[in-house]
Amino acid sequence: MTRILKAAIAGVLASSFASAQSSTNKSVVRLDPALDALVSPDAKVELVKGGFGFTEGPVWVQEGREGYLLFTDMPGNVIWKLTPDGKASVYLSNVGYNGPEVWRWGGIQNNGRERTDPQFEEFAMIGADGLTLDRQGRLVVATFAGRSLMRVEKNGQRTVLADRYEGKRFGGPNDVVVKSDGAIYFTDTYGAFRLREKDPRKELDFNAVFMWKDGKLTLLVKDMPATNGLAFSPDEKYLYVNGSRDNYVNRYDVRADGALANGKLFIDMRKETERGVTDGLRVDTKGNLYETAPGGVWIISPQGKHLGTIRAPEVSTNVGFGDADKKTLYIAARTGIYKIRVNTPGI
Numbered sequence: 001m002t003r004i005l006k007a008a009i010a011g012v013l014a015s016s017f018a019s020a021q022s023s024t025n026k027s028v029v030r031l032d033p034a035l036d037a038l039v040s041p042d043a044k045v046e047l048v049k050g051g052f053g054f055t056e057g058p059v060w061v062q063e064g065r066e067g068y069l070l071f072t073d074m075p076g077n078v079i080w081k082l083t084p085d086g087k088a089s090v091y092l093s094n095v096g097y098n099g100p101e102v103w104r105w106g107g108i109q110n111n112g113r114e115r116t117d118p119q120f121e122e123f124a125m126i127g128a129d130g131l132t133l134d135r136q137g138r139l140v141v142a143t144f145a146g147r148s149l150m151r152v153e154k155n156g157q158r159t160v161l162a163d164r165y166e167g168k169r170f171g172g173p174n175d176v177v178v179k180s181d182g183a184i185y186f187t188d189t190y191g192a193f194r195l196r197e198k199d200p201r202k203e204l205d206f207n208a209v210f211m212w213k214d215g216k217l218t219l220l221v222k223d224m225p226a227t228n229g230l231a232f233s234p235d236e237k238y239l240y241v242n243g244s245r246d247n248y249v250n251r252y253d254v255r256a257d258g259a260l261a262n263g264k265l266f267i268d269m270r271k272e273t274e275r276g277v278t279d280g281l282r283v284d285t286k287g288n289l290y291e292t293a294p295g296g297v298w299i300i301s302p303q304g305k306h307l308g309t310i311r312a313p314e315v316s317t318n319v320g321f322g323d324a325d326k327k328t329l330y331i332a333a334r335t336g337i338y339k340i341r342v343n344t345p346g347i
Helices: 003-014 033-037
Strands: 028-030 046-049 055-063 066-073 078-082 088-093 108-110 122-124 131-133 139-142 149-152 158-162 173-178 184-188 208-213 216-221 227-232 238-243 248-254 260-268 281-283 289-293 296-300 306-310 318-322 328-333 336-341
Touching (some): 055 131, 055 139, 066 328, 139 173, 208 227, 216 260, 227 289, 260 296, 281 318, 289 318
Parallel strands (some): 055 318
Antiparallel strands (some): 055 066, 078 088, 108 122, 131 139, 139 149, 149 158, 227 238, 296 306, 318 328
16 A cells, blocks of 8 residues: 555544534525526535545445445545445545656646645645446546546456557546446546646647547547546537636537537636636536536536536535435535535436
8 A cells, every 4th residue: 555545544534524514604606596496595515524635526326225425536546435424435546547656647736725825735646537437337437647448347347448549548537427328438638747748758649538439439529728527418419528728618519429519619717717627517407517617616507607606615626416316416626525405416
């Protein structure tokens, strides 16, 4: 067990669990009356568990009447399991970069504090990033610094589905989503490298959206500077993809063969000045987007209107709907996992 992993586990197990009765009392910023149908005016963001390094990729796993949340801690190179009673345990370890000279790998991030703060900390993002479930309920992992798309079989075996395009290694799969026909869509960027796209170890000269289906890898998009989160509309007519460098979301038509066409700017946040970037996103059953963005989690109508913002205490990185009714929005926000109840189920 690596020193980084030991430190990550120790930090989480030492942190206290905040019960559902303990709220951070952070507000939901209402920009349009339509928001009230999606999030109650008195809804509050609550801390579920803290003490992590940099959380990402929350996905809910339902098992009978019970369920649990899986998410990644990227500096610790761990996928965590979080049960409804707030107990965290290591689900998988070493899912990202596992080679020598760890210090040379993974983009540098921080814990979200100001550099003048005595508790400011920087670390290497050597772990996995986005998570989802396939149609058989198997965990699919964008391994980021591991530079692969991986599936975890029911017996725990790890299967690398893809790690290169036309013989060239991925830069760092970032996020992943599964279509109803079983096709896996994922973004690939420069995540594994300290120098990003200037790093000589980066083999592909573009960042991309790929589709993996029945063992075949197809390049769909290669003209976005920094592909990141992605999600389908409820009817799967559209795929939303954000660009984390420039803070915007594109919308693509999904053709019958799964290819993407007619990419258009859906919402532009490039003039926003608050902390945070367009990172993870999810969609509810009515087609509204829940997009991590500058200032928090933006709730965006299917027409592209910003209805309001959920403000977590830390910079939000990704979101996922959970609990049996899919009406709890779990928010990965740097060192913690937060939640808020919503009125419309997610998909």
